[in-house]
Amino acid sequence: MQLNLTEDEALVLFELLSRFSEDSILGIADQAEQRVLWNLQAILEQVLLELFQENYQQQLATARDRLRDDAGLTNADQEQQKGRLALWLEPNQIRFLANEWRKIPPNAPETVRKKWGEVAFRSMAALHQAGIEYEPETPQSGEAYQVDQ
Known part of the structure; x- marks a missing residue:
């Protein structure tokens, strides 16, 4: 193609x-x-x-x-070995987490952006694995978090 x-x-x-x-x-x-x-x-x-x-x-x-990739599948035992815990949330709470990282301003510290990115990625993956549709929300103007320099 x-x-x-x-x-x-x-x-x-x-x-x-x-x-x-x-x-x-x-x-x-x-x-x-x-x-x-x-x-x-x-x-x-x-x-x-x-x-x-x-x-x-x-x-x-x-x-x-x-x-x-076979290694890309989430495996409960592997997650536990990595020290990760199961967290039971309602889909709307998971959507909230998945959307919050979009509010982090570009000038936020890289560690903050990376941590929120990881939370957002896992949130989106949880929704996907549950077969729940996810439509990302776009932050409204001025909705981004403020970062003090």
Whole structure:
């Protein structure tokens, strides 16, 4: 399969993916990143015949199984060995945690951004594993936390 992107789309998409590779956090830092993802989705909608087949969900599950790293699965025993505890929260509480990291300003200390990113990632993973849809909230203007320098 071949996908055609403009140079601007490729550059913005590369930056988004590079941040994700470094942080394991998929977050939109600029509206242009949202636009490039929408454009990419539109391109894929034009070329993926599977989208319109009755067994789409099964084909998607099979494709995920083929692409998934075995080590990427959450294993309760492995988590316990790492010293992690189970935390039972309601889905709306988990959504709250997943959204809070977006309010951290860019000038916040890296340790703060990294810790919130880890909490957000685990929150989103918990929702995904439970089969619960998650729509990220975009902070309103002035809603970001203030960081004293």
